[in-house]
């Protein structure tokens with residue numbers, strides 16, 4: 001998998017498949033909202049295992065039912081790579097399956 005930074009055009013294209021995600025010129029970012037703290041923790045546990053399996057780890061914070069996520073690749077100068085796009089996609093699938101929302 002490509003680990004050099006993606007081009008702006010590649011990132012913009014990836015975002016068309018990642019509903020609610022934004023690119024802040026360094027990272028892919030999104031704040032996810034769950035029904036309650038327990039549901040947010042369920043997401044973090046599952047997403048954490050996915051991240052570890054990919055050997056690619058998010059920066060994230062949790063406040064009650066919200067999880068704010070920032071995805072960038074340290075090994076690529078803290079820029080967005082295909083690994084960030086892959087992890088964002090896996091997180092979206094998990095979020096949809098846990099919340100029942102598309």
Ligand SMILES: C[C@H](O)[C@H](O)[C@H]1CNC2=NC(N)=NC(=O)C2=N1
Nearest residue numbers: 055056057058072073074075076
């Ligand atoms: C040695 C190990 O593969 C690296 O440190 C991995 C671990 N997790 C990582 N996570 C993220 N977000 N970026 C990285 O460059 C990265 N590198």
